[in-house]
Amino acid sequence: MKDQLEGYPVITEIPVAWGEMDALNHVNxxxxxxxxxxxxxxxxxxxALMAQIQQSGIGPVVSETQCKYKRPVTFPDTLSVGSRICELGDDRFTMEYIIYSQRQGKITTEGSAKVVMVDFNKQQKASIPATIRQKITELEASSTVIAE
Incomplete structure (x- = not known):
């Protein structure tokens, strides 16, 4: 698993719930x-982006997202979702995700999201705050963090 999630600094463990499956007996x-x-x-x-939003009124809004389904996932399973920022612009960034099924021992899904920073008070795009940009750079350069 570690090799397949290499390059994704944050890994989120998510158990598959029975209610997430559809009539075709896999996760909807x-x-x-x-x-x-x-x-x-x-x-x-x-x-610490959520604290930054409260202080500055500037925060992220997803402008576009996509998903590529490679293998079906079923209950029971635990998924390891890797996330990273692969592109960093002045007022936006692109996140990539990869989902690893612990039960199957394989990558099942890949995805991405384009995220734009918005000044919620002015209702317009805003530059990524320097402190957040620095934290992104440091996190992307660090070893993997398991999110709880």
Missing amino acids: NVVYFRYFETARIDYFQQL
């Missing part, structure tokens, strides 16, 4: 976007 396609959201929030917590 929309549930993967919740998995990505959970991993994204874990990544943001590593940056």
